[in-house]
Amino acid sequence: xxxxxxxxxxxxxxxxxxxxxxxxxxxxxxxxxxxxxxxxxxxxxxxxxxxxxxxxxxxxxxxxxxxxxxxxxxxxxxxxxxxxxxxxxxxxxxxxxxxxxxxxxxxxxx
Numbered sequence: 001x002x003x004x005x006x007x008x009x010x011x012x013x014x015x016x017x018x019x020x021x022x023x024x025x026x027x028x029x030x031x032x033x034x035x036x037x038x039x040x041x042x043x044x045x046x047x048x049x050x051x052x053x054x055x056x057x058x059x060x061x062x063x064x065x066x067x068x069x070x071x072x073x074x075x076x077x078x079x080x081x082x083x084x085x086x087x088x089x090x091x092x093x094x095x096x097x098x099x100x101x102x103x104x105x106x107x108x109x110x
Contacts, residue, residue: 005043022092031088038064038071038083041094049073049083050097059097072097 031040
């Protein structure tokens, strides 16, 4: 389990939580069953969750309570979800949100 994970906090359930496997951008990772995708990724030092649709700049966790849409990721079988609200499950395949393709040129936006 990652050294970056917070384990001693009043809001964290005491006792053993089940460790599960999931992937992010094809990389196998481990998290705690039921924790939000964003928390599992942050515990592994992953801060970039998607690319801005037009500029391609990095985006990550912003509000962490579901009000904004900065933490959108793609989950196989679910489409785009907010990583701060969506719990990980065993075998979940998560991919960072990609920059949109320019409809005129067929290339990524500058």
